[in-house]
Amino acid sequence: MLRRFPSALGPRRHALWNERGGPARAAILLPSGHAMLSVGDDSREINGPACILVSVQPRHFLRLDAGTPAQVLFFSDLLLVDAIGKGAESVPLRYMAEQSLIVSSEPDAALFDDLAHAFGAIERELGREGGASWRFLTAQLGVILIQCWRLSGLEAAGRQSASTxxxxxxxxxxxxxxxxxxxxxxxxxxxxxxxxxxxxxxxxxxxxxxxxxxxxxxxxxxxxxxxxxxxxxxxxxxxxxxxxxxxxxxxxxxxxxxxxxxxxxxxxxxxxxxxxxxxxxxxxxxxx
Structure with a gap:
């Protein structure tokens, strides 16, 4: 499921946790503006452009300031498993997906553009009359994970720390x-x-x-x-x-x-x- 929050004149707060159950993971795209991600008493400020990977928990909220748009992609462990696959990159991607991660476009704006395009592709696929393709969704989620991995610096760090x-x-x-x-x-x-x-x-x-x-x-x-x-x-x-x-x-x-x-x-x-x-x-x- 993908929810789009257009920019508004005032601040808004959106609950990420669904009391009725549902996917326990989310990727949040913040193209611009300022937001606050909070779980209970713990809060983190986010300045766009940024992308956030989180495991959704009770009392998990996203607060968007005035003029700040966002897209929130909710996905299951099953989709995540297929998106990561079994290739050489699967292990670091698996490790990254288990953490809460915030990345910005500062290291490479082109990578962030590819990441934003993947969000748009998933939104369009979910809106298809004939139903969404599982393979298409896993491919686009894979792009999101890989670009977050690269933007976070984890890919470069992995290459530099071969003896640790x-x-x-x-x-x-x-x-x-x-x-x-x-x-x-x-x-x-x-x-x-x-x-x-x-x-x-x-x-x-x-x-x-x-x-x-x-x-x-x-x-x-x-x-x-x-x-x-x-x-x-x-x-x-x-x-x-x-x-x-x-x-x-x-x-x-x-x-x-x-x-x-x-x-x-x-x-x-x-x-x-x-x-x-x-x-x-x-x-x-x-x-x-």
Whole structure:
């Protein structure tokens, strides 16, 4: 859903949180003017042109000063997952999407123009009589995320910090994206990174309070949840696609990680209303 707020003669305050539920993420485009983003007692001033990525929370408000227009794009974790994809840039984009981020056009006005164009393309697509294309929406959201990544300086910082703990963790996460279906042992990940098993364990626990194995298993369980909801594959086929020896092994793993069997989880999701399905999938932020 995309909401457009034209400039007005006086200040306005808009609630971002929907008490009836709905997408829990938002991208806010502020072409010009001044705004205030607040959650409870915490407020942040924003001067346009700017773009803001946030996880929407209760008591989340956007206050626009007089003469300040804005566009607010609400999107689900499902759309975000497809927009980020599985390429080389997926890991830093995933990391960025988990944070609250404000970027301005100051570093590169052309990048900001591309970002604004993506907002307009999404608005037009959502207004099509024949219905919006999921692939088109994910492509445009991907543009928004990449341009925010570049405007924020995170892309350049990533290139300059190849030897830091954060960069090593990012490389580990990227390798997990590529190989979690192959059930690599942690020692193999460590060897590919040029680290000892203990060094990789220390980086993960110190930075994320999680062991490398927990992170790999969380990623595998997250993918299993997505496939059970969206793929239409049988449980045996999901198990095979995720590299399990058989459905029994997969069911045991899934029950340990989620507290439910694959069949029960799928049936629970199926019974729920379609426009709230994304709320039942484990949060995208569950994979740190």
């Amino acid at each position: 703990q954060g960069a090593l963790l990012m490389r580990f996460r990227h390798m997990v994206e590529l190989h979690f279906r192959e059930h690599w042992r942690i020692g193999r990940y460590a060897e590919a990174l040029g680290l000892s098993h203990d060094r990789l364990h220390d980086i993960c626990v110190r930075t994320l309070k999680r062991s490398p194995l927990d992170l790999v298993h969380d990623r595998l369980a997250h993918e299993a949840c997505l496939q059970l909801v969206r793929s239409g594959l049988s449980i045996e086929q999901v198990a095979a696609d995720l590299g399990f020896r058989n459905a029994t092994h997969f069911t045991r793993f899934f029950r340990i990680r989620t507290g439910s069997t694959p069949a029960r989880y799928r049936n629970q999701i199926t019974r729920q209303h379609s426009d709230r399905r994304e709320d039942t999938i484990r949060s995208f932020a569950d994979w740190p």
